[in-house]
Amino acid sequence: MPEVSALTTDILSLFTPSTTLLLLSISTVYSITLSPHPRTPSFSLDYLLHLTSILFPPLPYIYFLTISYILTLLAISKPVAATPFLIAVWYTLLYGIHALNTRLGNGKARKVVWREQIAVVTGGAGGLGWMIAEVLERKGCGVVVWDVQRPQEWTEDEEGIRWYKVDVGDAEAVEKAYEKVKRDLGIPTILINNAGIVNGLPLLSLTPSQYTRTFNINTLSHFHTCRTFLPAMLASPLGGTIVTVSSVLGHLGASHLTDYTASKAALLAFHTSLSAEIASLPVASNPGAENIRMVLVKPGQLSTNMFSTLKSPSDFFGPVVAAKDLAMEIVDAVERGRNEVLCMPVYAWLVEWLGVLPVSLQRVARWASGVDGAMESFGGGRKRD
Template sequence: MSAPSPSTPRILTTSSLSIPPPTTPKQWHNYLTVDLIIAVLNRSIFHPFIAWIVVLCLRAQATPYTHPAFIIASGYATFLTVLDIAFMISDRIAFGASREVDLSEEVVVITGGASGLGRLVAQIYGLRGVSVAVLDIANPEDVTGWGDVVGGVEYYQCDIGNREEVESVAVRIVEDLGTPTVLVNSAATQINAQPILSLSAEAFQRTIRTNLIAVLHTCQVFLPHMLSTENGGTIVNVSSVLAQLCAAGLADYSASKAGLSALHRTLEVELRVSGNGDKVKTILVEPGQISTPLFKFIKTPNSFFAPVLEPIHVAQEIVSMVDKGNSGVIRLPTFAKLANFYAVLPVGLQWIGRYLSGIDRAVPQTLDQMNQTVQSTPGTKRE
């Protein structure tokens, strides 16, 4: 490969960087986020149980029923209770009844389970003695750290973008572990972090192949197995909030995740109209930035409103919903839950929100900082 001319600026990508970006210790205020505040409120003044305790305390003080304090407290408690019940009814209408989950009979298939979020989900189930099949493209000798897992976790090297490999591995899983009942699609390719004019068609196709087409393969191969079992199964698709917000520099990633979210919703509808909605549950995960190798080099644009998620928290949410046998949508942190409302705002407010959040500056600024770090570090390799 010929060296670039001195007059040509060198654009670095994540794949061409051989050193990690510098990190600084977190200060106490970095842990103060809008999610922490809302979590405290939801467990205190926004919780129906706490609200009714206030009502009981007023009655213990012999507060008359006609007293304004008692009327306001009981009205507020009633409002929270009705709201809670309304959400439960809404979920039941939307997602139907829960399926029966027996962990001793479940066989969990996890794509991209050699690292990141998928690895954590596999370890949680493995430690609980559940049969787990981990599918990943990594070489088996490079996959370590499973010594503390006591369950039946089996690793299968597989390129899930290749339909024939997925079908072949499915046969082996049935022979080794039994009929697959839970599918967690968490595999994702390394992001390119390039503007559209610099993004090659090959890189774009590679992202679509891994993040979207591979999910089609796994759903088509493993769904018939779930339908053949008495208790059905659960399909978990890990998308991203970027499927709706579409940040600058992440065109291929956002496009693939938007397609994945659409594919998931279509699958959910088709299961419902076919009468299998109660048998096979579907869970869509649309998180913000997770602290995994995939996005670890990108600095969050706003740590207060958009904190970086620890993967264990997302893994716990996924496992909890699967164990309950429910369908649903998991959106973390709080701003991800509001992404649907963003689309109905006037376009002027949308652009103001994007500017204040810094979402479109995160990738370019991070790459600029990484370029400066490489240029100032002696002996750093570049491709």
């Protein structure tokens, strides 16, 4: 046992205060770089972190660089330092923990063969929905857009993307549209619940019909579509993927957005509860349960018509997310075939930690972010993507 004790002492001696601080810094930066980052260049915290991610290449490169460094020191008769190997081993542990967490938390990946997939995108006449539809179509997936408005870029002879006029707030209309998709293309395997509207008015200025419509489109439509799509997904061993587009405002709340933020907050609980329900179903009678994947999307402000009149309080810390960037991230998540939560930009990933701060600091954070004053310039009136 003395040998073990001596080895332990030698290992602990490597963790000097400066080395420990370096490893903690690496851990923090590594964890942040795991969140999605913008593909569109801009001077923002998100894009700088995106560039920082080059510091974390695949494991073989880390060890190649480490060994090359050590051999170089030996070649010029310099003393060999243990720090490079310690960093490489630490990074390996971080990488391994992340991989294990992904596997245990998100389950086995669902195999996605695009030419065999049929996707329905709600609220797809423009904005994020239409961009998702275009990315899916380029992948070779059959795509149907549901919206009450005709997409501006859609034509009657459109070969890849079909448009059905559907009010997703109407349960009967959803069921009829689903049957039409089955007749025209086949059983849908991907559901993108994206439809959403915003009024941008304080509670006392909202009429019952306005906030009822907000919940019908933003929240109840998810109940209608999932109740309609799930039976076939559960019956097929191939399963399917359901994407729930919520918002970071579902966590934050905001002045002039009582109906919108409440409808988006409901989706956070809806996603979690439905995921738990599917996971608890017996596989014997529901062969597709093991292959149904749930993706929750919580973006910040998007570059779409819905909030186009708003100015971000800080383009560096709270940049407007390009809709095309988020669309590609969503499709990539579907292709990875795992249960996921997508947050863009970085502050949307960190905002859940706001609740652990003292109330006074939470108020300071809200004031500094400008989240409550931003809607004063909105002007009111229903908007959609």
